[in-house]
Amino acid sequence: MLAVVLPLAALAQKAQLAQPVQPPAGHPLPELFSGYRYQPEYVREIQNEDIKNPGTLWRNYGRRLWSQVDGEAGKSCADCHNVAEKAMHGVGARYPKFYPPESRPITLSERINLCRTLNMKAKPWPQGSSALVAMTTYVSAQSRGMPVRVKTDGQAKPFFEQGRDYYYSPRGERGLSCAACHERKAGKKLDAATLSQGHSNGFPAYKIATERVEPLHRQFQRCNKRVGAEPLPLGADPYVNLELYLAWRGMGLLVETPAVRNW
Ligand code: HEC
Ligand code: HEC
Incomplete structure (x- = not known):
């Protein structure tokens, strides 16, 4: 059944990805576009078909890890969550999410590591490691085609506001904010x-330039370096807040993980 459904879904998605999306209330842009729109045709074609998309290798590695037992509890992700296609459907589209035990928002990668430490009694995967990037890609891919929808009110609000401040602050030798390049x-x-609106809906994304699937915070580091600013470590609090704010900026865009990007 899957074999019949997937190509049709892929075609519908292809037509949809370049289309404008209505932004949430109070958004500075009149309409939102995925980075997909600004990629050359040949790059879009690679993304359109999983079999051509090298990001599929990372997703498949994540799938293998899903049922691999690890840690002192002797469990795999599958032992508790069963089928990822069901259990993780829509999960990635809602991260970063406020996490009450730590009174702060956490990323999907952090949530995965919490399951490793708390539920599996396993070591957390290091930030940027191929295992963590692959699992984040695999979990996030279960929301592919679903609109990004994060919660930014309530207890998440101060963190969201810090993310917005980061986005609009000039930095580096060139004194450029994220907005200076991506807003207009x-x-x-x-x-x-070709500059895009700088959205996060394709991440982790396969980068043709580095031939790797990269986490969103790697992109933040690259954009920091572009203006001569000191990059922060992957997973740093300001990056998590920025990720939350950026998800809001892209609310309604469809999750594309793993997207393919030229730059
Ligand atoms: C021993 C059982 C157990 C194992 C093993 C486990 N988890 Fe979990 N996981 C849970 C529970 C329970 C929750 C729900 C926690 C909550 O609702 O706050 C959860 C929540 C999650 C969430 C967040 C879901 C959401 O809606 O926000 C993700 C993502 C996740 N797990 C991924 C994983 C991955 C990936 C693995 C393997 C590396 C894994 N889990 C292993 C029990 C487990
Ligand atoms: C000097 C200009 C410049 C600044 C400032 C800048 N970026 Fe970028 N950014 C780029 C370029 C160029 C690319 C690659 C082309 C594209 O997708 O826009 C990019 C790509 C991105 C992407 C990937 C988009 C996609 O769809 O693949 C994200 C996300 C992003 N930037 C976020 C940020 C954030 C957050 C900041 C502020 C910390 C920032 N950028 C600052 C130039 C900039």
Whole structure:
């Protein structure tokens, strides 16, 4: 049955991904576009078909890890969550999410590591490790085609606001904020790249330039370095807040993980 459904779904998604999306209330942009829209045709074609998309290798590695026993509790993810397609459906689209035990928002990667430490009695996977990136890709891919929908009110609000402040603060030798490039310059050229609105809906994403699936915080580091600012470590609090704010900026865009991006 899957074999029949997937190509049709892929075609429908392809048509949808380049379309504008209505932003949430109070958004600075009149309409939202996925980074997919600004990629060259050949890159979009790679993304359109899982079999051509090298990101599928990371997703498949995540699938293998899902049923692998690890840690002192002698459990795998599958032992508790069963089938990822069901248990993780829509989960990735809702992260970062406020986590009451730590009174702060956490990313999907952090949530996965919490299950490793608390539920499996296993060591957390290091930030940026292929296992953590692969599992984040696999879990996030279970929301593919679903709209990004994060909660930014209530206890999440101060963190959301810190993320927004980070987004609009000028930094680096060139004194450029994220907004300086991504808010009004989408579609304009910057060196070899075409600037997008800088959304997160494709992450973790396969980067043609590095031939790897990269977590969103790696992109933050790259964009920090671009303006001559000191990058923060993957998983740093300011990046988590920024991720929450960025998810809000892209609310309604469809999850594309693992997207394919040229730059
Ligand atoms: C011993 C059982 C157990 C194991 C093993 C386990 N989990 Fe969990 N996991 C849970 C429970 C219970 C929750 C719900 C916690 C809650 O609702 O706060 C959860 C929550 C999650 C969530 C968040 C879901 C959401 O809706 O926000 C993710 C993602 C997740 N697990 C992924 C994993 C992954 C990936 C693995 C393997 C690396 C794993 N889990 C292993 C029990 C487990
Ligand atoms: C000097 C311009 C510049 C600044 C400032 C900048 N970026 Fe970028 N960013 C780029 C370029 C170029 C790319 C690659 C092309 C694209 O997708 O826009 C990119 C890509 C991205 C992407 C990937 C989008 C996708 O769909 O793959 C995200 C997310 C992003 N930037 C976030 C940020 C954030 C957050 C900040 C602030 C910390 C920031 N950028 C600052 C130039 C910039």
